[in-house]
Amino acid sequence: MAALPTEPGDEGYFVREVEKRDGGCLRVKQCSRGDVGCVVWDAAIVLSKYLETEQFCDPAAGINTWADKTVVELGAGTGVVGLMAATLGAHVIVTDLEDLQPLLETNIQDNAALVSSGSVKAKVLKWGEDVAEFLPPPDFLLMADCIYYEQSLEPLVMTLRSLAGPQTCIICCYEQRTMGHNPEVEKRFFELLLRHFESEAIPLEKQDPEYSSPDIHVLHLHLRP
Numbered sequence: 497m498a499a500l501p502t503e504p505g506d507e508g509y510f511v512r513e514v515e516k517r518d519g520g521c522l523r524v525k526q527c528s529r530g531d532v533g534c535v536v537w538d539a540a541i542v543l544s545k546y547l548e549t550e551q552f553c554d555p556a557a558g559i560n561t562w563a564d565k566t567v568v569e570l571g572a573g574t575g576v577v578g579l580m581a582a583t584l585g586a587h588v589i590v591t592d593l594e595d596l597q598p599l600l601e602t603n604i605q606d607n608a609a610l611v612s613s614g615s616v617k618a619k620v621l622k623w624g625e626d627v628a629e630f631l632p633p634p635d636f637l638l639m640a641d642c643i644y645y646e647q648s649l650e651p652l653v654m655t656l657r658s659l660a661g662p663q664t665c666i667i668c669c670y671e672q673r674t675m676g677h678n679p680e681v682e683k684r685f686f687e688l689l690l691r692h693f694e695s696e697a698i699p700l701e702k703q704d705p706e707y708s709s710p711d712i713h714v715l716h717l718h719l720r721p
Contacts (some may be wrong), residue, residue: 498683509541512536514576516583517548520610524576524603536574540640542712543669544580545704553584561672562586563613565635566681571642575600575618579607582616589630591621624651633661641686646677653688656717666717667691671709693717 506598514522522544526536547553552561563585568580570620578590590600600618621630643650660666672682689695698714 507618511617512541512574512576513615514544514580516580516610517553517582520583522576522579522610523585524574524579525606526574527599531623534577538709539669539671539712540573540576542703542709543640543667543705545553545707546667546669546714547580547584549702549704551702560585561658562577565711567636567638568630568634568640569625570621570655571639572596572600572618573701575603575616577640578616579603579611581636581638582614583607583610583612585613587614587638588599588616589634590616591630592618593622605644622673623650623655625655627658630659633659633664635664637664637666639666641671643667643670643682643708646684647682648688649681649688650687653685653692656689657692657719660693660717660719662719664719666715668715668717669712671712689717690721694720 508527509525512524512526514524516522524536547562553559562581565586567578567581567586568591569575569581569588569590572578572590573596575590578588579608582588592600597618597620604616604618619629621627643649646662656666670682694717696716698716700708700710704715
């Protein structure tokens with residue numbers, strides 16, 4: 497996992513390489529300038545590698561949870577999490593705001609050779625707005641490091657409630673930050689979230705042994721009955 501300059505002619509981009517367990521390698525472009533969505537955050541790498549752990553994928557036992565599953569990634573940014581799911585056989589929609597679509601499309605095209613049995617496409621989704629085109633509810637909702645701005649918390653939870661069905665598993669990964677207003681924003685997010693969802697924390701021993709950290713948390717969320 498390394499941040500590397502891209503080939504000449506791609507000024508303004510850097511590439512984050514994410515090695516897969518099958519020997520493939522995702523090459524994900526991130527912008528050298530821009531808002532939070534332009535960067536491959538560590539939580540996105542942790543979540544990407546978590547999708548490959550044996551509880552989901554065990555080739556020796558013929559297990560692949562992701563095969564033919566429907567997946568929506570929220571706040572996809574560079575799209576690395578959704579791309580990983582697509583390479584594992586899922587049918588993925590990576591979503592973010594309009595200005596992130598060119599970066600998402602670039603990364604989808606650059607990694608198309610790794611997506612064989614699955615699929616991936618990018619769409620605009622602004623939290624709190626209509627989600628009809630993303631229904632019926634997907635099998636999985638994925639989100640990595642989406643807890644940034646206080647003003648986005650209620651729209652995010654609204655979108656989760658609108659998209660999730662009784663069988664939908666939301667996998668949320670976030671880095672716990674202690675500076676500034678981050679603890680207050682995190683606390684408020686979970687106050688809103690846990691009104692509607694049950695949460696299960698995934699211990700470090702069930703995450704990728706190399707790509708995990710005590711400061712980065714992985715949660716499984718399901719709608720309350």
